[in-house]
Amino acid sequence: MKVLRTTVGVAGVALMGVGASLLSDVRDLPDVLVWLGGAIVLHDAVIAPMVLLVGLLLVRGGVRGPVRAALVVVGALTTVALPVLLRPGKTANSSVLPLDYPSNWLIALVAVATVTALVLAVRGFGRSRRPSDE
Secondary structure, three states: OHHHHHHHHHHHHHHHHHHHHHHOOOOOHHHHHHHHHHHHHHHHHHHHHHHHHHHHHOOOHHHHHHHHHHHHHHHHHHHHHHHHHOOOOOOOOOOOOOOOHHHHHHHHHHHHHHHHHHHHHHHHHHHHHOOOOO
């Protein structure tokens, strides 16, 4: 377990180095830093508390973990998709944003909900197959 944790940590630090090196090529660095700061604030002030609250209030028992995980993934997908979801109309160059991003975002959300439902169904099926202690 310690080797896995160390490997993941080294990979994370390496990826942060790649990200930092890519920032050196950005022309409008202050705008990128504002966007990154806004993403952190959005996560800490909105997404994380909402996930915890919904997980606490609406879900009972063993399904709380998968529902919270699904909410975290949905929040991350929405945060990443916000710039293209909120873009003002069509762009002058049609090749800049060539896809139907709102539909693709909804498909991703449906996929997350489907996987969550499957996880919960498999867990429920596994619990119902256990022999009772009679």
